[in-house]
Amino acid sequence: MKNISILTLTLFLSMLTNVVMAGTGSGKITHLMVHDKVINGENVGVIIFDVQNHIAPPACSSHQWAFDVNTAPGKAMYSLLLTAAAQGKDVWIYGADDCNAWGDRERPYNIYISIIK
Numbered sequence: 001m002k003n004i005s006i007l008t009l010t011l012f013l014s015m016l017t018n019v020v021m022a023g024t025g026s027g028k029i030t031h032l033m034v035h036d037k038v039i040n041g042e043n044v045g046v047i048i049f050d051v052q053n054h055i056a057p058p059a060c061s062s063h064q065w066a067f068d069v070n071t072a073p074g075k076a077m078y079s080l081l082l083t084a085a086a087q088g089k090d091v092w093i094y095g096a097d098d099c100n101a102w103g104d105r106e107r108p109y110n111i112y113i114s115i116i117k
Contacts, residue, residue: 015051022097025065027052029085034069037102045069047078048103049089057106058097065093066105077111083115 023116031050032094037042059089086089092108 009070022109023054023057023061023093023095025091025093025095026056027090028088029091031064031083032081032085035066035102039055039064047074047081048100048102048105049081051093054106056094058099060099061095062104065095065108066099066102066107068101077108080111080113089113090104 004073010099029051031048031051033048035048037046038044045068046066048064048066050064054065054093057063067077069078081091083089091111093108093111096107099105101107
């Protein structure tokens with residue numbers, strides 16, 4: 001029983017470490033760009049954006065964010081960013097702790113805005 005408790009605690013702490021290590025962002029969107037990227041001979045869209053605050057980005061990242069707009073989550077994130085920019089709302093971002101979409105921009109794990117006026 002003790003071994004199971006230790007294993008459970010170890011797994012929980014290892015998952016928590018990934019969340020703590022990722023960057024976070026908040027504030028108004030200051031830049032929003034759609035960029036073309038060629039992967040395996042095909043053009044794909046990458047959204048690159050910046051917000052007022054980007055805290056603790058991974059070593060691979062500048063202080064901007066980037067994600068693939070060709071996925072369902074990417075389309076949803078892009079729509080949310082456009083909505084926030086058009087309405088002048090703050091956004092909050094939690095990073096994925098990698099730069100998989102663009103070599104020197106952190107990939108967001110999730111983005112949210114407040115809908116309360």
